[in-house]
Amino acid sequence: MKDLLTDKQIQHLYWRCGFGISSPKLKVLRNLSKDKIIDQLFEESQHASMLSMDFSFLQKDKKSLTREEKKELRKLRNQKMFELNHLWIQQLIHGKETLREKMTLFFHDHFSVRLKSPRACLHLNNVIRKHALGNFGEMLMEVSKSPAMLLFLNNRQNKKNSPNENFAREVMELFTLGRDNRYTETDIKEAARAFTGWNFNKEGVFSFRTKQHDFGVKTFLGNTGNFTGEDIIKILLKEKQTARYLTQKIYRYFVNDTINPKHIATLTETFYNSNYNLETLLRKIISSDKFYSTKNIGSKIKSPVELIVGISKSFDIHYEDPKVLLYLQRVLNQMLFFPPNVAGWPGGKSWIDNSTLMLRLKLSSVVLNNGVIEWHESKNEPETVIAMRQEHYRKVTSKIQKKVKAQPNWDIFLNTLETNDKNYIASLVLQPKPSKGAELMIANSSNNTIKNFVIELLSLPEYQLC
Amino acid sequence: MKRRNFLKQSVFASGMTLIPSFLKGMEFLSPDQLSGYKNVIIIQLSGGNDGLNTIIPISNDIYHRLRPEIAKKQSETLKITDHLAFNNRLKEIKKLYDLGEVSILNNVGYPNPNRSHFRSTDIWQTASNTQEYLHTGWIGRYLDSNCQHPYQALEVDNSLSLALKGNSLNGIAVSNPNQLYQTTREPFFNSLVDHTQKEMLDEDNQGYLYKTMLETYSSASYIHKTSKIYTTTTEYPRNAFAKNLKTIADFIVSGLKTRVYYSALGGFDSHVNQLKSQDRLLSIYSQSIGALVTDLKKNNRFKNTLILTFSEFGRRVKQNASQGTDHGAANTILAIGGGLKKVGVYNELPNLNDLDNNGDIKYTIDFRSIYATILHNWLEVNDQTILNNNFKKLKFV
Numbered sequence: 001m002k003d004l005l006t007d008k009q010i011q012h013l014y015w016r017c018g019f020g021i022s023s024p025k026l027k028v029l030r031n032l033s034k035d036k037i038i039d040q041l042f043e044e045s046q047h048a049s050m051l052s053m054d055f056s057f058l059q060k061d062k063k064s065l066t067r068e069e070k071k072e073l074r075k076l077r078n079q080k081m082f083e084l085n086h087l088w089i090q091q092l093i094h095g096k097e098t099l100r101e102k103m104t105l106f107f108h109d110h111f112s113v114r115l116k117s118p119r120a121c122l123h124l125n126n127v128i129r130k131h132a133l134g135n136f137g138e139m140l141m142e143v144s145k146s147p148a149m150l151l152f153l154n155n156r157q158n159k160k161n162s163p164n165e166n167f168a169r170e171v172m173e174l175f176t177l178g179r180d181n182r183y184t185e186t187d188i189k190e191a192a193r194a195f196t197g198w199n200f201n202k203e204g205v206f207s208f209r210t211k212q213h214d215f216g217v218k219t220f221l222g223n224t225g226n227f228t229g230e231d232i233i234k235i236l237l238k239e240k241q242t243a244r245y246l247t248q249k250i251y252r253y254f255v256n257d258t259i260n261p262k263h264i265a266t267l268t269e270t271f272y273n274s275n276y277n278l279e280t281l282l283r284k285i286i287s288s289d290k291f292y293s294t295k296n297i298g299s300k301i302k303s304p305v306e307l308i309v310g311i312s313k314s315f316d317i318h319y320e321d322p323k324v325l326l327y328l329q330r331v332l333n334q335m336l337f338f339p340p341n342v343a344g345w346p347g348g349k350s351w352i353d354n355s356t357l358m359l360r361l362k363l364s365s366v367v368l369n370n371g372v373i374e375w376h377e378s379k380n381e382p383e384t385v386i387a388m389r390q391e392h393y394r395k396v397t398s399k400i401q402k403k404v405k406a407q408p409n410w411d412i413f414l415n416t417l418e419t420n421d422k423n424y425i426a427s428l429v430l431q432p433k434p435s436k437g438a439e440l441m442i443a444n445s446s447n448n449t450i451k452n453f454v455i456e457l458l459s460l461p462e463y464q465l466c
Numbered sequence: 467m468k469r470r471n472f473l474k475q476s477v478f479a480s481g482m483t484l485i486p487s488f489l490k491g492m493e494f495l496s497p498d499q500l501s502g503y504k505n506v507i508i509i510q511l512s513g514g515n516d517g518l519n520t521i522i523p524i525s526n527d528i529y530h531r532l533r534p535e536i537a538k539k540q541s542e543t544l545k546i547t548d549h550l551a552f553n554n555r556l557k558e559i560k561k562l563y564d565l566g567e568v569s570i571l572n573n574v575g576y577p578n579p580n581r582s583h584f585r586s587t588d589i590w591q592t593a594s595n596t597q598e599y600l601h602t603g604w605i606g607r608y609l610d611s612n613c614q615h616p617y618q619a620l621e622v623d624n625s626l627s628l629a630l631k632g633n634s635l636n637g638i639a640v641s642n643p644n645q646l647y648q649t650t651r652e653p654f655f656n657s658l659v660d661h662t663q664k665e666m667l668d669e670d671n672q673g674y675l676y677k678t679m680l681e682t683y684s685s686a687s688y689i690h691k692t693s694k695i696y697t698t699t700t701e702y703p704r705n706a707f708a709k710n711l712k713t714i715a716d717f718i719v720s721g722l723k724t725r726v727y728y729s730a731l732g733g734f735d736s737h738v739n740q741l742k743s744q745d746r747l748l749s750i751y752s753q754s755i756g757a758l759v760t761d762l763k764k765n766n767r768f769k770n771t772l773i774l775t776f777s778e779f780g781r782r783v784k785q786n787a788s789q790g791t792d793h794g795a796a797n798t799i800l801a802i803g804g805g806l807k808k809v810g811v812y813n814e815l816p817n818l819n820d821l822d823n824n825g826d827i828k829y830t831i832d833f834r835s836i837y838a839t840i841l842h843n844w845l846e847v848n849d850q851t852i853l854n855n856n857f858k859k860l861k862f863v
Contacts, residue, residue: 114584169597173597179599257671298672299670299671299672300671301671301674301675331624331625333625340584340588341582341584341585341588341599342585343599346601348671349671349674350601350631352636352674352675352678353625353626353631353636353639353678354616354626354636354638354639354646354678354681354682354685354686355624355625355626355639355640355646356625356626357675357678357679357682358649358650358682361655361679362649362652373652373653373654375652375653375654375657376653377653377657432672435662435666435672435676436661436663436665436666437658437661437662437663437666437676438658438661440661441657441658441661444657456654459654459655460658461658461672461675461676461679462672464675465671465672465675
């Protein structure tokens, strides 16, 4: 059969398009051709599982509330934001539509919004999910008109006689053309005029307030007319730079932090000519041989969400206390629905500083083994040393158990391994080629159980990469 | 034991074996070097501190008119001039002021101010323009261009702020040097560090992880060992902020080769019932800084220390309907130190007759001028390569 992928390449595909792969799934896929595997990936994501929450508490008219009630409402909203975070992270861990969710995560960062309005945030998240493998232009239009975006980038305050340029600027700088590409300050001003009058009603439905709209003639990117906001977005989509900017960003996310200009040029053409079809672009990326080249495999630093979801998925970890998942996201600097600003998470190397790295290295042992990494160098130790160590492990275990309350299902991992060969397990767990130091560690591991050996692998810096 | 001998012993006799040989060779400052070694401590009052109720334009009618419920009365202040007064919770700061150790810089801000906490904090920490998104901080870029070791900029906190992130070097976040050290004592990681070889430290992401791990190890071990040299006997107030300042004092007096320290006091977002919350926080601030200065003076290190206090923005002049204030723009900055060149009230007071469209104070000093001054005049490095621009230098140091 032609075009078979190696195990490592299939793992690569599943890390980039999802959050890793289980051993049984790998066993099935390795007999399929590349095209078939890719088809299956898209088929699995046909459906979109929308998030839903109960917002009946918001129905009351705000004006009739007392001060105390308003305070209560604010508290409830904050709490719902955390619930929303939990809802999505659970879907990321347990959901079946991995590629769709991965793209939703990409656009959650691209259309970065930080609000204390759970209803608007949930709505935006579902809009993104709906279009995640569809048409970018349609996504952009619907996102721009969503209450979340209208609120976050102040388009609601953008009125004929007092324009607010916030959205007009960011739609070009961050969502379409990229900073300092093609547009001028005048284009921003003119676009802001076109976006005047955009608002939404009490039900969260987009509304166009004609009284606040500037119907005058605008000149935008060399075009002149009585443009509306919709027209501006259409003009932006006509610009090939928009296709290029998106392609570069998607390439960085799925392939490599460093872009290959030649590769980008072809992909941009594909994306533009498909009228911004995201599935077409993604298919082209993950079908190309370059995607599977060694220099791309294991080259990216996992985002905190990729790390947490990846490990939780592999071991089907059950978190008794939802606050733990929230805490992990917070200390690792990526909380879903709480991006740092409109530019999203900077990503890449900036995930790593001395404290986040040490936490990340400890994470696996904490959620899988109550914080214990059983490791010792010398083989013939006196019994007292062994006893002291056991005592230490016991203390650590009881402390972490109380705090973290994570229950991994080791059986689903251990029972599905095809062999107990160390190199096989290492290759299944780690994406990059282990460093010389890590290789030595793997060879020297004196651990008598597979479980302890796996914990060691997961505690290597190599596990931070995918 | 003499200090120098103790230093030698702790370096050479104790377990430096954790660190691969190519990373060894870290020096301590000897006492004579120590005497000329300048530090800067940067304190962020997070949440947007209301500068107008901190350093108060007490004789200004507009101030009293726009803040009928929250303006400070003369009796609640400590006089600076006929027109200006400290909030009376700033007793220790006032004492320092009287000694000629404080410089008050008014109307500090930047063009087109952003009123989001996150965004404005980023702008202050990266020293960017309003419309510019940078991924490195100004202290991070100082590390990049002027330092060899991450610990030359330390944040005494649990995580590292953007301010201390550079391209090739990041500062170190440490809230408790002992704890940081303990996290690096996991035997598994020790073995890994031992087995790390130079050729593993490539420019790629994997190399970067190993490099960061090694730096964490060497810094944790360096900070742990060095900071044990001095433990202060000065009494500090019992709160988390004071504890962080005490840690900084221990570091400075111990002779850590750190030039920039960073820490924060949060909770200044006073939209509701501001008087109570802000006064409480200003007490914490003043008492803690007071203890820090006493400590540094005792050890003859105050003359080489500069303490800069800022907030991501000031607050609206007009109070809101809940006895609070909303997000504003330009604000007052305090520079405290034993080596100031110009003390007292540095420049003109805020002009409450000429507010911006939002009713906020307009800036007259760009905050990056203050950074440029600290970098150029105090730390004596090239400020332009760090700030990517030539900002006017001021004369407070």
